[in-house]
Amino acid sequence: MEKPNLKKNQELELDIQDLSYEGKGVAKVDDFTLFVDNALPGETVKAVITRINKNFGFARTLKVLKESPDRVNDIDAIYAQTGIAPLSHLKYSKQLEFKQHQVEIDFSKIGLKDVQVNPTLGMESPFNYRNKAQVPVRQVKGQLTTGFYRRRSHDLVPMENFLIQDPKIDAEIIRVRDILRKYNVRGYDETNQKGQIKTIMVRRAYFTGEMMIVLVSRTPDISHYKDIAKEILANKDVKSLFLNINSRNTNVILGQKMTLLGGKKYIDDKILGHTYRISPRSFYQVNPVQTQNLYQLAIDKAELTGKEEVVDAYSGIGTIGLSLANKAKHVTGIEVIEDAVKDADKNAKLNDIKNTDFVVGKTEDVLNEWAKNDMSCDVLMVDPPRKGLASSLIDSIKNIQPEKMVYISCNPATLARDLSLLEDAYEIGDVTPVDMFPMTNHIECVVALTKK
Numbered sequence: 001m002e003k004p005n006l007k008k009n010q011e012l013e014l015d016i017q018d019l020s021y022e023g024k025g026v027a028k029v030d031d032f033t034l035f036v037d038n039a040l041p042g043e044t045v046k047a048v049i050t051r052i053n054k055n056f057g058f059a060r061t062l063k064v065l066k067e068s069p070d071r072v073n074d075i076d077a078i079y080a081q082t083g084i085a086p087l088s089h090l091k092y093s094k095q096l097e098f099k100q101h102q103v104e105i106d107f108s109k110i111g112l113k114d115v116q117v118n119p120t121l122g123m124e125s126p127f128n129y130r131n132k133a134q135v136p137v138r139q140v141k142g143q144l145t146t147g148f149y150r151r152r153s154h155d156l157v158p159m160e161n162f163l164i165q166d167p168k169i170d171a172e173i174i175r176v177r178d179i180l181r182k183y184n185v186r187g188y189d190e191t192n193q194k195g196q197i198k199t200i201m202v203r204r205a206y207f208t209g210e211m212m213i214v215l216v217s218r219t220p221d222i223s224h225y226k227d228i229a230k231e232i233l234a235n236k237d238v239k240s241l242f243l244n245i246n247s248r249n250t251n252v253i254l255g256q257k258m259t260l261l262g263g264k265k266y267i268d269d270k271i272l273g274h275t276y277r278i279s280p281r282s283f284y285q286v287n288p289v290q291t292q293n294l295y296q297l298a299i300d301k302a303e304l305t306g307k308e309e310v311v312d313a314y315s316g317i318g319t320i321g322l323s324l325a326n327k328a329k330h331v332t333g334i335e336v337i338e339d340a341v342k343d344a345d346k347n348a349k350l351n352d353i354k355n356t357d358f359v360v361g362k363t364e365d366v367l368n369e370w371a372k373n374d375m376s377c378d379v380l381m382v383d384p385p386r387k388g389l390a391s392s393l394i395d396s397i398k399n400i401q402p403e404k405m406v407y408i409s410c411n412p413a414t415l416a417r418d419l420s421l422l423e424d425a426y427e428i429g430d431v432t433p434v435d436m437f438p439m440t441n442h443i444e445c446v447v448a449l450t451k452k
Ligand code: SAH
Pocket: 283, 284, 285, 313, 314, 315, 316, 317, 318, 319, 320, 334, 335, 336, 337, 340, 361, 362, 363, 364, 383, 384, 385
């Protein structure tokens, strides 16, 4: 392939042919591929090249010359500049089709041609769903400012309406920002490693309304911190306030040191009728409405009768295992983070659930031991992070031979890979994408497997 003579900052007209898995428009110049922000299939756009690599490049839309009927125009252009809602320019019904299609592509690439992929289960109201915000804070024009990063950068775009977050969280971020401004607290200056507040993290429990706030600071010496804490806690919905110190200049948001400035150490929320205790570092699903739908679907697919030994692998704070415990004989949760396991045990007690145990460890290690010791498991639920299942775990599964498996996945590519490795031993059911992250390109799926 001859690389055409394209340069950074060059402006050109592009016909968009496809949408990449990241939600970028795909255009070809000769045979060279450009990925174009904010451009849809069927559109002609005027774009500027932002980067050229060896085999492909990136561009940004300056003007849409021919518009797709699937484009949504009523969303503030500011979101197109940030990574917070990269699909917000596409009609929601088309986002759902896009996600279903992406799963089909990943499955057919790996040779799983006969698996049925159902339409994506979407939200009735696909905005304002996130129960958690981690908003970067910077000193901009002499003022502490909150917003979001421009795509592929750490430049802060000041922002007050985050579109996909609970509006009460957006309002709380503004209130906390104004309190910090009042006491002349400085926002972080990344270039010079100066200033203080790097991130404001807010969690709001959807069902109870309880809020947790974590102020992440570069240094611990915040003047007037007692007055600041008092003013933040004056909002009675704020049940928990932490100061976290993170002196490192990396993308990791939370540092090691976490100090309670006021209130309690956790907030409570509910999923499918059970109460859960959430600590600042716990993994907790960010879309409460869809979490219930996702869990219910996964539980239905497990077809429990009350007699099963169930394993809830990658159990976090125990939410899936505890949601289905009353339909099983016994549930064992497996989770690598010790604090999450402690939370899961507490959550079992809190809900008076007695047929669960949660163990600390890697799923692949724990189930390897189970395989060696002839332990039985009738139903295996897995909900791994993006990298999917370890290959040693696939071997253990084939040794233990659970009758049924339910795989919840946040990455269709690793899901397809893992299913292709299990295909000889398991019948693969239909796959249902559940839209946990509207306006973004993230895809969550559920599929049940039955022993052959
Ligand atoms: N099922 C939970 C958590 C899912 S997120 C829920 O719905 O809320 C995935 C979880 O897997 C995280 O809690 C993470 O800490 C844990 N994890 C990551 N790798 C793991 C491994 N190898 N073994 C066990 N748990 C792991």
